[in-house]
Amino acid sequence: MLVIKSKGDDVYIEGLKKRDPETYEIVFKMYYKALVLFVERHIGDRNMAKDLVQDIFLKLYESCASFPNEFNLKSWLYCLARNAAIDYLRHLKVMDRNKFLMAEAMLYAADLDKCVDEKLYAKIQSAIETLPDQCKRIVLMSVVEGKKYWEISNELGITMNTVRTQVARGYKKLREQLSDDNMAIFLLMGLFMIAKERETEQQY
Known part of the structure; x- marks a missing residue:
């Protein structure tokens, strides 16, 4: 079982850029639950929040090779989560x-x-x-x-x-x-x- 240690973003970025599976799994475990809760709180749909966050981690995997060495990973993830929630709300037919x-x-x-x-x-x-x-x-x-x-x-x-x-x-x-x-x-x-x-x- 992976033990999540406290490291700076620079260490994770280095591993992500190399597409290291262990680093990717650590980052996933660090942020997945919090991002799901963040999105769910704003769109009110747990399952959809999970789908949106999974898409975010797919984008992470696709984009990480091009990240600069000094990169605020947490802000980037929450920015994607915010944008995903906004896009969902804009396309949703909300009665209220x-x-x-x-x-x-x-x-x-x-x-x-x-x-x-x-x-x-x-x-x-x-x-x-x-x-x-x-x-x-x-x-x-x-x-x-x-x-x-x-x-x-x-x-x-x-x-x-x-x-x-x-x-x-x-x-x-x-x-x-x-x-x-x-x-x-x-x-x-x-x-x-x-x-x-x-x-x-x-x-x-």
Whole structure:
């Protein structure tokens, strides 16, 4: 039976680059369970989480030969896990829109080990309700309904510059209101980051 010793990433990288089976097995045992739990927490499906993590280790085996000598293996694995969970959520037909947005935003939070609960999401929703009418409507359409700026512009009969301005103002006001709650700020950043990436993808 393998004994997992405490070693630096550089030792594992050296073995992985040589495609050493023992090193690969050590790395698998070190990270597999934690990655499965991480993905499962965000997508809510244990079996699917296992499948996604297995794919990650397949990518590890395929990519490890090209790793640089100084390489943060743990960050790379968690980055792949986060991206896999996001891709899964984006392609999943989720009935509960709020649950979907909350789960997806959690994956962008600065602290990957923090959990976001429904009360925190409700706190952000309450803050959105205090925005001026036009700003609130645009923020809801962009962040909650997932509409792109041009769609909002057409639907409301306003310019895209107005949409961008109102989204920016809404984000600023919400940050000010939620400034006493770091996790609410993390979730808020995640929601607006998703909307921004969606807009970037459209432009591309």
